[in-house]
Amino acid sequence: MANRKDPMGIGLAVLNRIASSPTIDKLGLRKAAERAVYQGAKNGFQVAGAANRTFKKTKGSGTPQRLSATSDSGVFDLTPTEDQQMIVGVVQEFAAEVLRPGAEAAEKDNTTPKEVLQQTGEFGLTLLNIPEALGGLSEERSAVTGVLVAEALAEGDMGQAVACLAPAAVATAISLWGSDTQQQTYLPSFAGDDAPVAALAIAEPRPLFDPLTLETTARRTATGWVVNGTKSAVVRGTEAELFVISADIEGQGPGLLVIESSTPGVAIQDDPSMGLRAAGLSRLVLTDVEVAADALLGDGTTDDYRECIRLSRLAWAGLALGTAKSVLDYTKDYVKTREAFGEPIAFRQSVAFMVANIAIELEGMRLVTLKAASRAEQGIDASREIALARKLTAEYGMKIGTDGVQLLGGHGFVKEHPVERWYRDLRAVAVMEGAVLV
Numbered sequence: 001m002a003n004r005k006d007p008m009g010i011g012l013a014v015l016n017r018i019a020s021s022p023t024i025d026k027l028g029l030r031k032a033a034e035r036a037v038y039q040g041a042k043n044g045f046q047v048a049g050a051a052n053r054t055f056k057k058t059k060g061s062g063t064p065q066r067l068s069a070t071s072d073s074g075v076f077d078l079t080p081t082e083d084q085q086m087i088v089g090v091v092q093e094f095a096a097e098v099l100r101p102g103a104e105a106a107e108k109d110n111t112t113p114k115e116v117l118q119q120t121g122e123f124g125l126t127l128l129n130i131p132e133a134l135g136g137l138s139e140e141r142s143a144v145t146g147v148l149v150a151e152a153l154a155e156g157d158m159g160q161a162v163a164c165l166a167p168a169a170v171a172t173a174i175s176l177w178g179s180d181t182q183q184q185t186y187l188p189s190f191a192g193d194d195a196p197v198a199a200l201a202i203a204e205p206r207p208l209f210d211p212l213t214l215e216t217t218a219r220r221t222a223t224g225w226v227v228n229g230t231k232s233a234v235v236r237g238t239e240a241e242l243f244v245i246s247a248d249i250e251g252q253g254p255g256l257l258v259i260e261s262s263t264p265g266v267a268i269q270d271d272p273s274m275g276l277r278a279a280g281l282s283r284l285v286l287t288d289v290e291v292a293a294d295a296l297l298g299d300g301t302t303d304d305y306r307e308c309i310r311l312s313r314l315a316w317a318g319l320a321l322g323t324a325k326s327v328l329d330y331t332k333d334y335v336k337t338r339e340a341f342g343e344p345i346a347f348r349q350s351v352a353f354m355v356a357n358i359a360i361e362l363e364g365m366r367l368v369t370l371k372a373a374s375r376a377e378q379g380i381d382a383s384r385e386i387a388l389a390r391k392l393t394a395e396y397g398m399k400i401g402t403d404g405v406q407l408l409g410g411h412g413f414v415k416e417h418p419v420e421r422w423y424r425d426l427r428a429v430a431v432m433e434g435a436v437l438v
Contacts, residue, residue, distance in 0.1 A: 053196055053241050055185050055260060064180040064298075065131040069379030070140045078370055084145050091123070091152040095322075099156025100418075106278035107421060111236075112163035120164035125149065126190045129172040129438075134183060135191025136175070141377035143311070146172075146438030147318035147369060154322025158425040159278030161319060162435060166235035166279075169315070169437035170198035173244050173256065173308060177298035182258060186242065198242040201231035201284050202312065202434025205271075211246065211309050211433045214254050216286065218247040224292040225249075227257060227265075230285050235435050237268045237282025244297060245284070246305065246434070254305045256297035265289035275424035279435075308437065310383060313390045314376060315436035317369040320393035320429045324365065327404040327422050328358050334417075335407060354403055361396040368392055373438065394430035401426035 080088065098116060106112050128145060130136025153161035171190040174182055189196050202211055216229025231245055241261050249255040259266065271283040298304055332355055335346040345351050369392075372385035401423035405412035412419050 053189070055189065055242070057181065057185050062180050064178060064183050065133050065175075067129060067131055067141045067175065068139055070377050078367070080144075080148060084148055087145065088148050088152050091149055092155060094119070094123075095153050095156025095161075099153065099160045103157035103160065103278065103418065103421065104415070106157065106160050110277050111280045112160045112278050116160060117164060120153075121167070121195050122193075125165065126168045126171045126195050128168065130175050130187055130191055134175075134187045136187075141379070143314065143373040143377035143438045144370065146315065147321075147373040150315055150318035150436065150438065151322040151325070154319040155326050156322075157278060158319050158323045158422070158428075159276045161322070162235055162276055162279040165315070165436045166200070167195050167198045169200040169312070169435065170242060170244050171195075172311075172437045173200060173297065174258070176311075177256065177304045177308070178258075179294065179298055181294055182297065186258070196241040197236055197239045198244070199235045199237060199240045199284075200312070200434045200437060201234045201237075201243050201245045202309070203231060203233045203432065205230060205232040205283065209431075209433065212254055212306075214246055214248040216245065216247040218249045218255075218257060218296075220250045221290070224290065225257065225295060227259065227286045227289040227291060230283060232271055232281075232283050233273065233276075233432060233435060234268075234271070234282045234284045236280045237271075237284055238280065240268075243284065245286070246308075249296065249300055252300055253302045255300040255302070256305060256308060257291060257295050258297055259286070259289060259291055259295065263289055263291065273428075275421070275426075275428050276432075309433065310386045311376065312434050312437050314369070314372055314382075314386050315438045316429050316432055317365070317372070317386075317389040317393040318438065319436065320397040320426060321362070321366050321369060323422050323426055324358070324362050324393075324397055324400045327400050327419060327426075328355070328362055330417075330419060331355060331358070331404050331407045334411075351407065354407060358400050358403055361392075361400060365389070365392045365396055376438075397426040397429045 098119070102113065102116065124137060127135070127137045128142050132139050150161065150165060153164060167190065171187060174186050178186070203209060204215055206215070214229070216227065216231065218225040218227045227245070227247055229247060234240070234243070243259045243261065245257050245259055246254060247257055265287045266289055267285040267287065269283040269285060271281045273281045335351050335355060336344050338345050346355070368385065369389040372382050372389045375382035375385055404419045405423050408417055408419055411417050414420070
């Protein structure tokens with residue numbers, strides 16, 4: 001792993017935002033936040049100090065701000081930095097105390113509560129990949145931190161985690177590939193106290209979808225582009241103010257476009273799903289949507305688009321890790337207390353081996369995912385490692401969900417226990433594209 005050192009102390013900067021937020025009192029996280037801030041100060045870290053929204057076009061110096069790659073310590077070390085431990089510690093407590101208890105209600109309502117979204121916004125999650133010069137928290141890539149945060153949130157509930165992380169995906173995309181004008185126009189909103197609802201829309205509603213073969217098209221005109229197509233699994237689409245969508249760019253191949261929700265021709269439809277119901281998934285229909293030439297994200301190169309797909313898959317791998325860990329923890333306790341024929345079913349060898357296999361598979365998934373994230377934030381080619389992480393988390397994530405249901409027997413089939421929801425959410429890892437990004 002890289003040796004990630006940031007003079008700002010991004011971990012404490014995030015925690016300082018949390019501690020100053022009045023919302024944490026409502027959610028019962030005041031003590032956890034204050035404890036984390038105190039510990040961070042003791043360790044010597046430096047404390048860093050809506051649908052009708054109009055994004056005003058702004059020009060800066062002409063040169064976009066880019067996050068630099070982290071330095072390589074030369075030692076492969078999977079131990080999180082102190083910054084990362086502080087951030088993840090508070091996020092884990094938030095997931096356990098807020099997301100997990102509210103998961104059933106959020107799924108029933110097909111949305112994540114506003115106060116939960118507000119709190120994660122105050123955590124500064126959208127700031128992690130925005131350059132400091134544009135109001136963010138760091139000058140270096142933080143793919144590993146992104147994966148760890150996604151994992152921690154998904155331990156509470158994957159659906160709500162996706163809803164919370166969706167705006168950060170758009171901010172990250174604009175930060176990584178946006179032009180100077182796009183960064184100056186949009187990123188200040190994400191760095192403010194009222195971050196816009198935004199969605200990264202890649203998937204399309206057709207079988208065997210390939211993100212490199214798109215039916216959504218952007219046709220060149222004298223003044224810009226005309227976009228037509230349909231995107232599926234758009235997170236919080238009915239509320240979104242800003243979209244970054246994938247399209248086949250005429251004469252260039254697949255690329256990304258920035259589209260504001262107020263643009264004529266943009267429509268939202270329901271998109272019911274098997275899992276991730278708390279993410280409020282919708283369908284985005286684009287009919288002769290006219291956008292300016294500068295709506296093309298950055299240079300619109302295919303290389304940038306491919307990197308977007310890889311980093312999105314890496315984020316989904318992180319989400320799979322958190323949900324799979326929840327399955328392991330829950331089933332491990334369940335088999336110790338569930339009795340059959342006068343003894344706990346954990347005493348049965350077949351049951352014990354199944355639980356052990358879940359732990360082994362989860363550890364393998366985690367090692368590959370963190371290695372891929374480490375290479376990505378160092379600016380090293382991580383395509384092979386991300387492909388392996390995608391393969392393992394998609395295949396074994398579904399297997400872990402299935403085994404979790406199997407271990408609970410009849411209880412695994414009913415909503416009294418959360419394993420059936422985790423099973424449905426884990427199946428999304430193999431089919432989802434976009435939505436989240438690290």
